[in-house]
Amino acid sequence: MSSIDAAKNLTLRDCAAGSETLLALWHDYASGRMPHALLLTGESGVGKRTLAGLLAQGLLCTGEGEKPCGQCRGCRRFLSRTHPDAFFPAPLPKEKTIRIDTLRRMVAELGHHSLEGGRRVVLIENAEMMLPAAQNCLLKTLEDTQEDTYFLLTCDVETALLPTVRSRCRVIRMQPWQKERLEKELKRRGIEEKRARALASYCEGSLGRALAMQQDQAYWDARELVRKTFLSVQSVGDIASAAQRLRDQKDNGDRLLKILEQEIRTLMHERTLRGQDTADDFPSFWLDAPPQALRAILEAVLAARRQKNANVGWAALSEGLMLVIAEETKKWQA
Numbered sequence: 448m449s450s451i452d453a454a455k456n457l458t459l460r461d462c463a464a465g466s467e468t469l470l471a472l473w474h475d476y477a478s479g480r481m482p483h484a485l486l487l488t489g490e491s492g493v494g495k496r497t498l499a500g501l502l503a504q505g506l507l508c509t510g511e512g513e514k515p516c517g518q519c520r521g522c523r524r525f526l527s528r529t530h531p532d533a534f535f536p537a538p539l540p541k542e543k544t545i546r547i548d549t550l551r552r553m554v555a556e557l558g559h560h561s562l563e564g565g566r567r568v569v570l571i572e573n574a575e576m577m578l579p580a581a582q583n584c585l586l587k588t589l590e591d592t593q594e595d596t597y598f599l600l601t602c603d604v605e606t607a608l609l610p611t612v613r614s615r616c617r618v619i620r621m622q623p624w625q626k627e628r629l630e631k632e633l634k635r636r637g638i639e640e641k642r643a644r645a646l647a648s649y650c651e652g653s654l655g656r657a658l659a660m661q662q663d664q665a666y667w668d669a670r671e672l673v674r675k676t677f678l679s680v681q682s683v684g685d686i687a688s689a690a691q692r693l694r695d696q697k698d699n700g701d702r703l704l705k706i707l708e709q710e711i712r713t714l715m716h717e718r719t720l721r722g723q724d725t726a727d728d729f730p731s732f733w734l735d736a737p738p739q740a741l742r743a744i745l746e747a748v749l750a751a752r753r754q755k756n757a758n759v760g761w762a763a764l765s766e767g768l769m770l771v772i773a774e775e776t777k778k779w780q781a
C-alpha cells in the first residue's frame with residue numbers, strides 16, 4: 448500500500464494523536480506556523496511518509512475546514528501528483544539514488560514564481576537516497592527558502608543526512624505506535640476487534656505493516672496452520688498428525704517459524720502486561736503455560752530458525768521442535 452492510499456483514510460489529527468511532539472507539530476501546522484523545512488525520522492513503518500504526505504497535501508489544500516480536505520482541486524491534484532507546485536524528487540526508475548540533476552532542475556524551477564500563486568511543496572521520501580553532492584545542492588535552497596516554499600523530508604536513519612541539512616530542518620523523531628493506539632486505529636478502519644488486536648500485537652508498532660498484513664491472506668493461512676500444528680501439540684501422540692500437515696511446508700518454513708516465535712512472544716508479553724484474558728484466541732491450554740516453559744519453547748523456536756538457515760531438513764527440524772513443545776506442555780498439564 449502506498450502512503451497516498453493511507454492518506455485517503457487517515458487525517459492529520461489521527462496521525463498526531465497520542466504523541467506530544469506530533470501534537471505540537473499539528474498545532475503549529477493548524478495555526479499556520481508550519482516550519483519551512485521538516486525532517487521526519489524513525490524506523491521503517493512508523494508513518495513518516497503518511498504524515499509527510501498529509502502535511503504536504505494540507506499545505507496545498509484550498510478547501511474549507513480541516514485540512515487536507517481530500518476533495519478540493521489542490522488535494523486532488525496533489526494526490527494524482529499533477530499539482531504544478533508540488534515537487535517529488537525521487538530516483539529514476541531502476542535507480543537507487545536521487546540524481547543531482549533532478550535536484551538542480553527542481554532548484555531552478557523553485558527560483559521562479561509559484562505557478563498557482565500559492566504555496567509550493569517539496570516532498571522527499573527516503574531522503575537518504577540523496578548522496579552528499581545531491582544533499583549539498585538541496586542545502587542551497589534550504590538556506591535560501593522563499594516564504595511560500597515548504598520542504599518535507601522523511602528518512603529512516605537521520606545520520607544518513609549531512610549535519611548541515613539536518614540543522615536546517617525541524618527534526619521530528621517518530622516513535623513506533625503504541626499497541627492500544629494501533630488497535631483503536633485498526634478498528635476505526637473497520638477491522639474487527641480480534642483481528643485488530645492480533646495485528647496490533649504483530650506489526651511491531653507500524654500501522655503500515657499492520658495494514659499490509661491485514662491484506663495478506665497467505666499470512667493468515669500460515670498463522671492458522673501454526674495454531675493447528677505447533678501450537679496444538681499437547682503430547683508426543685499429537686506429533687504424527689501435525690507433522691503430516693507440515694510435510695509439504697518446507698518452502699514456507701521460515702514464515703511458519705517466525706509466526707510461531709511471534710505467538711510465543713505475544714503470549715509471554717500479554718500475560719505479564721494485561722492478564723490472561725487477552726490471549727483468547729490461542730489454543731486454551733497455553734493460558735496455563737508457566738513462564739519458564741514459554742522461555743524454553745522460545746529458545747527451541749529460535750534454535751529451529753537457526754537450523755532452518757543452516758539447511759537442516761524441515762521434517763527433522765519441525766518434528767524436533769514439536770517434541771520440545773510436547774514435553775513442555777506435558778509438564779504443566781501433569
Ligand SMILES: [Zn+2]
Pocket residue numbers: 507508509510515516517518519520521522523
Ligand atoms: Zn483540499
